[in-house]
Amino acid sequence: MSEKIKVAVAGASGRMGREVVKMVLADEHLELVAAVDRSGAGSDAGELVGVKPCGIIAVGDLDAALGAAKPDVLVDFTVPSVVYGNTLTAIKHGVRPVVGATGFTPEQIQELDGLCREANIGGLIAPNFSIGAILMMQFAAKAAEYLPHVEIIEYHGDQKLDAPSGTSIKTAELIAETRKKFKQGNPNEEEILPGARGGEYDGFRIHSVRLPGVFAQQEVVFGGYGQSLKIRHDSYERAGYMPGVKIGVEKVMTYTGMVYGFEHVM
Structure with a gap:
């Protein structure tokens, strides 16, 4: 790779944003050119994430940051309430969005795909950037051909805002x-406690567990005559997602249109 990819990070002081900033600063093929974070505005981005100063001062306004820094890629791990607007702003500036937040509707993804194509840029929305999690999803899809009775159980910390997780929805x-x-299930089953059977997706169930001390795990359970199969993935820390984020940043430079799902670029 001859030139460094210029990267902006939205939500730079967030739990995932901090890891992205550290990854970009440590990678010889990437260059941090903007850090956007309302709470951390005015601070050096390096100091904001606990490493040495890097000379990039965090700002609170995404539109202004993209206009001034002119990055190639925006990495966004913010929250569902703002990520759609952030993605529109990135495309308006001709910046390729790499998004790890959830909350997009199919209609929004289709709209964003059209806008990316009009701007002749690539985009990526990925509910999960973990290489192991993507393999888990692919194995589960293959298993469902032969064992169609399936349920998904996903585990996250008790402060997670959305349920079920984006990863479990993508798996489904x-x-x-x-x-x-x-x-x-039994066509005559009765939920004594409403919600006990979880959320229904296409005839099977997704269960969301929220507990303190849990980071991110997902188990896909298949049942057949006289047997069961469990496919499980466990994440232990946010740094584990960064190799996938790097792949996303590099690949989004090579195509046009919005891609939904990391498995399509991995």
Whole structure:
């Protein structure tokens, strides 16, 4: 790679944003040119994430930051309430969005794909950047061809805002592509406690567990005659997502349009 990819980070002082900033600063092929964070505005981005000063001062306004720094890529791990607007702002500036937040509707993804194509840039929305998690999803989709009775159990910390997780929804979508649609379980079952059977997706269930001390795990459980299969992925720290984020930043420079799902660029 002859020239460094210029990267801006939205939500730079957030839990994932800090890891992204550290990854970009440490990578010889990437260059941090902007850090956007309202609470950390005015601070050096390096000091903001606990490393040595880097000379990039965090600002609170994304539009102004992208206009001034002119990055190639915006990495955004903010929250569902602002990420759609951030993505529109990035595309307006001709900046390729690499988004790890959830909350996009299919209609919004389709709209963003059209806008990226009009701007002749690539974009990536990925519910999960963990290489192991993507393999878990792909294995689950394959297993569903042969074991269509399936349920998903996802575990996160008790401060997570959305349920079910974006990873579990993406897993369910991939399973639904290979699984013949039908409603599982006893047709006469009765939930004594409402919600006890979890959320229904295409005839199977997703269960969300929220507990302190838990980081991120997901288990896909298949049942068949006289057997069961469990496919599980465990994440232990946020740094584990950074190799995938780096791949996303590099790959988004090579195509046009919005891609939904890290598995399509991995």
